[in-house]
Amino acid sequence: MPPILSCRDVRVSFNGFQALQGVDLDVSPQEVRFLIGPNGAGKTTLLDVICGKTKASSGDVLYREVENIRKLQEHEIVRRGITRKFQAPSIFSNLTVWENLELSIKQDRSIWAVMRTKMTGEEKEKIDAMLDRIGLKEQRHQMAGMLAHGQKQWLEIGMQLMQEPEILLLDEPIAGMSGTERHKTGELIHEISAACSVLIVEHDMEFVRNFSKQVTVMHEGKVLCEGTMSDIQQNEQVAEVYLGRRESAC
Amino acid sequence: MDKKKLGYWLFFIALFLGPLYLTEFRLALMGKFLCFAIVALGICLIWGYTGILSLGHGVYFGLGAYCTAMYLKLESAGGELPDFMEWSGVSALPAFWQPFSNPVFALGASLVIPALLAAMLGFLTFKNRIKGVYFSLISQAVVVVFVTLFVAKQDWTGGTNGLTNFTTFLGISLSSPLVQIALYMLTVITLGISFALASRLTNSRAGRVLSAIRDGENRVRFLGFNPTSYKVFVYSLSAALAGLAGTLFVLQVGLISPAMMGIIPSIEMVLWVAVGGRHSLIGAILGAVIVNSAKSFFSETYPDIWSIFLGLLFIIVVMFLPNGLVGMVQSWKDKRKKSKQKGGTANATDSVVS
DSSP: OOOSEEEEEEEEEETTEEEEEEEEEEEOTTOEEEEEOSTTSSHHHHHHHHHTSSOOSEEEEEETTTEEOTTSOHHHHHHTTEEEEOSSOOOOTTSBHHHHHHHHSSOOOSHHHHHHOOOOHHHHHHHHHHHHHTTOSTTTTSBGGGSOHHHHHHHHHHHHHHTOOSEEEEESTTTTOOHHHHHHHHHHHHHHTTTSEEEEEOOOHHHHHHHOSEEEEEETTEEEEEEOHHHHHTOHHHHHHHHTOSTTOO | OHHHHHHHHHHHHHHHTHHHHSOHHHHHHHHHHHHHHHHHHHHIIIIIITOOOOSOHHHHHHHHHHHHHHHHHHHHHTTSOOHHHHHTTOOSOOGGGGGGGSHHHHHHHHHHHHHHHHHHHHHHHHHTTOOTHHHHHHHHHHHHHHHHHHHHOHHHHOGGGOEEOOOEETTEETTSHHHHHHHHHHHHHHHHHHHHHHHHHHTSHHHHHHHHHHHOHHHHHTTTOOHHHHHHHHHHHHHHHHHHHHHHHHHHHOEEOGGGSSHHHHHHHHHHHHHHOTTOHHHHHHHHHHHHHHHHHHHHHOTTTHHHHHHHHHHHHHHHOTTHHHHHHHHHHHHHHHHHOSSOOHHHHHHHHO
């Protein structure tokens, strides 16, 4: 299957520091891909480049092999179906749970359209279904800022799903979650991948082991290797990077 | 919800019937305050709802007022040169003054020019993601630029004195009490319509996008909305409201000068909204009326130290009532509601959806 997203020789530098030094990555439709690697490997930066938050200094980010999205603005990239969940829960705390989901519905987001729009029955059903799915039905009229940390994470995942993405970028989705919440999230991610590709940055190795098929290891702004978790565990280079046996490791 | 609506209707009807219970002097003051309330509505939209603090709304108010004043000036000059131009030795009417002899053009311009200036300024700053204090400072700088320009180009603008000595509007004498009453009622109606439109906007999905921009502009981008277009729209809408207020102001007060569009009035405009409650449209209106009433009450009663009282009022509000007077009433109501009914929130929340 042709990749839905391909990074070609993506480079990013921050004031001379080379955060990404030529990353190549292909993500297939409906794939769940984990990105792992030590701190400072450039995992989050790569997600930033894909979603438009950080501009790459060179290289291409191709959507469906044809469109280069490297120079598009964030909202333009989102409108193509690439959505991003940040590490810190970023919901609108002064809107209710319901309103947060309402704004996330896939819709015409230009100001003239939004001003004239009215909530349709179909949209209401969608929101209700999502509330069920993320377990926030009871809290639907609460201010989102009042939710517990785990609930905020779930709400945010719900907000991503309302957008019906083609590619979902998740940055440490289970950080700060309890054991059962983690498991639920892992299952949710698998459910999601029936409809879209998921690219996840994760530090928790147990979670990666339980829920990954394909894993990409990054180190010092480059892709070190790709494969299944068991392949990677046997890879000597990876062990060196993680345990810091190499002298030049910084 | 319906109780609230009824309250708003009663409020506006009470204002509308002002000529029945206010003296001529008080009515004139109230008319002026209600013009300020229209400005406050616009500031509430951009500041309270969208989180953009503009310290430069005096300019938009002033531009609107000047546009109308130029027409009034030309009308009272009766085909001759306006008096101040003669004094400054100008021999022919400057080209940009000429279209203002048409009242439709002048009134249109009083809305469009502030809106266009705001759109231009907003586009340049918001597109480049300039926000917060930096935007406030830029908006303040714009005030300085305009005031300096208006004072310096005395032969075109009337300088420090501004534009005054109008006699008629569309051939009707402005000094007759009946005309003043009619203008007052027009102001109430304009305020009512502006309030209705603004609350429609804030209660729509677009209004929730605005609140979302206030909460986290970058997050809004990642939901696929372009905050720039929303911000430019609200900013120019609020500028147009200020311009509209300027027109009504100049018709009733008969004077506009650079001092009324300067830095101090611009900041005062923000204070009205802060005192009333910046998250509430009705709060903004009340704030403008209350602060200005207090100002004239204190200055009449204690002519020597009135500004101290006003200063105290501001300090109290900023320190103890972060959400203004309306915010205070709201939190007091919430507390009472909570102690009254525990757990049974189902009915109260159902209305939020529909």
